[in-house]
Amino acid sequence: MHLRDPAQVEVPAVSSRSFSRSVVASAVALLSVVLAACGANAGSGDWYYHFACNGDYECLTTNALGTTSGTIDVGPRESDCRSLELFAEKFWGPAAWNTCDQNPTYTPPGQGTPSITSVSPSAAVPGTQVTITGTNFPTSPGDVTLDIGGVTVPTTAGISTTSTTITFTIPNIASLSGPITVHTPGGTATSAGSLTILDSLHSVAWSGTKFLAVGDYGTALTSADGVHWATQVTGVNPLIVSLTSAAWSGSSFLAGGTNGYLLSSPDGVTWTLPAQGLGMMAFNGIASSGSQFVAAGSQGAIARSTDGSSWTASLNYPSDLYNAIVWANGQFVLTGYAILTSPDGVTWTTRVPQATPYYAIAWSGTTFAAVGAGGAVRTSPDGVTWTVRTSGTASNLRGVTWFKGQFVAVGDGGTVLTSPDGITWTARTSGISTNLNAIAASATTAVAVGKAGVTVSSSDGIGWTSLLPPPPTGVSGTHEVGQSTITWSPVAGATSYVVYVSTSGSVSKTSYFKRVTSAGTSATVTGLNSQGWWYAIVTAVNAYGEGAPSAAAPICVGTYICG
Known part of the structure; x- marks a missing residue:
């Protein structure tokens, strides 16, 4: 059998995929001739045209076999098979499937057991499009469901499919890592590797035995060494709660978040949720005096608790945003656009009026250091009198801690600074360019966390190790x-x-x-x-x-x- 080349096949112009009766008749006649000619030329080296209508009206109306799916032996010329593909491309709807190969048998997409050959990328933040490559995928997205490490991907992920690819957008869900499983009417397939969802991390705390890092969409991670992290389930609704602060009270972890959420956990694994949120504020900092818990955040919000479970919130203290709080030197010290102190979490005194925002604060045992926007640094021996210092950087500094005889501050663009006194600062190399949002330290290890799930660790505050890969060479x-x-x-x-x-x-x-x-x-x-x-x-x-x-x-x- 021989068909004209695809470029010579005359296809009537149509404004849509709806056919007139004459076009339908012409199409059926053409395919009937093709089928009759092909039947007389079967051979071992032949090309085969496979199709499945999947309910498409034009395919059901114009395929010469008169069936919902089938195979046509078009003979030894690949171009003859491609001509039929061209015809289907012009006239059949998007639901219909067709392909050319030299295999006389086939299984319509979605009717056989699927397989997965690759998942790309293997790690990404929410909002990233992921492509799964494989075989035997249904061409209707409604026939596909996905899960990552056993967690179902919401339908809001915008899944689209072909017979060999499935694409979806990572939804706003907490960080997790695991293989992807594709569920179809024909069966299931699980990827060999894992997909890791990397949410931004906003705060980190040390309990004495483990680190807790918290972040977007209710993310909570724990680690004994600051290097290897385990995902924990907090139970919050990821669509409305991102966790913005973490602290250790002496007996439990506390985590604050958006929509007024304050959570507690004895170990970072099992979490207790409040009966309801405390309002629309975000709690950005938490501290404990041992008998009083204080959380502070947006809208000038300050919340107090005697047990870390039941909280009372007040609004509109003399700042519209608080970023961090620490209990040290017999008082709470609160930073934001202003710096305030309180002996009991109830009565507050403004020590620095509203000006440059300060994002973090730490106590060395003799000195407070507050760091903030544009590299701003202030120090104080008592929390009352504050002195402006020069950090040597214009990057926003978002976290600071006292570690091994020095302050260690981190910030945008992977910035790391150290200082023995809060006065003289030295730039260090973190090895990354990702924003770092917070830092905490054990007796042996400092850990900084940041955007897109990044974590870096250091044994001395000077040299830093990242789990991100180094830059390629030889480009x-x-x-x-x-x-x-x-x-x-x-x-x-x-x-x-x-x-x-x-x-x-x-x-x-x-x-x-x-x-x-x-x-x-x-x-x-x-x-x-x-x-x-x-x-x-x-x-x-x-x-x-x-x-x-x-x-x-x-x-x-x-x-x-x-x-």
Whole structure:
């Protein structure tokens, strides 16, 4: 059998996928001739056209077999099979499925047992689109449900499917990690690797035996060493509660969050929820004197409790936002746009009037240090008299603690500073460029947490270790017109890579022309239609997130003489 090439097949112009009777008749006649011709040319090297209508009216009306699905032997020419694919593309609806191969048997998508070959990316923040690649997926999204580590992915994830791919958007849920399981009418399939959801972490506390880190969408993580973390279930509704503060009371963990939530746990694993939230405020800091618990946050909110379970909240103290609180030197010291002190959590005295916001505060045993916006630092020997200091950075400083004879402050862009007295500060290298939001320390380890689930740890506050992968090396690119194939050296532990390309040498993860992901150590970037110099950076991704970018590699694209 021989059909004309696809370019020669005349297809009547239509404004939609609805057929006139004459078009339907012509289509059926064409396919009938094709089928009759094919039947006389069966052979071992033949091509086969498989289709499944999946309820599509045009497919049911115009396929020559008159069935809901089937296979046609089109003979030895692949182009004849592709002609039928072209016809289906022009006239059949999106529900219909068809393919060409040299296998005389097939199973319609969704009717056989599915399989998963890859999941990309393997780690991402909520809002990221994930693609599952495999076989035998239903073409109707309604026939697919997904779970990650046993947690069902909400239908709001916007699942879309083809016979070989499933795409969905990571919803706003607490951090977790586990294999993806695809459930279809034909069966289930579970990925070999895990997908890790990385929510931003806002606070961290040390109990004496473990760290607790809390963050977006009710996320709570615990760790004995600050390196290996376990996900815990807090029980809050992730759509309305993000956890913004954590503290150890001496007998239990306390966690504060949005919508007035204050939670408690003896171990960071089993959580007790309040009967209801205390209002619309977010509690950003919690401290305990031993007999009195005080939480403070937005809207000038201050809440008090004698047991960490039953709380009474008041609003509109002399600040519209409080960020941190500490009990030290016989008093509560509260920072925000102002700095206040109180001996009992009831009566407050303003020590520094509203001005620069201070995000964190720590006590060394002799000195308070408060850090804040634009690198702001103030110190005080008693919480009453405060002196402005110079930090040497313009980055926002969001966390500070006392560790091994020094203050250690962390902030935006991976900033880390140390100071023996709160007066003289030295910049340290964290190894990351991700914002760090908080820091806590045990006797041996300091742990900082931040955006996109990042955690870094240090044994001395000077040298820092991150679980994020290091930047790739050896980045280079080819010089084809309109595109370039970027290559780089592999990074240990990386599960995927991201390539960013721009016409600017200052290309970054937030400023680029084209972004491409790759499971291997090369990627072809198209759309580089301006001949001349382009620049590429590459990042590695592992289960903990995306690492720092490589050095920018210049690439001369096209025939332009780049000089």
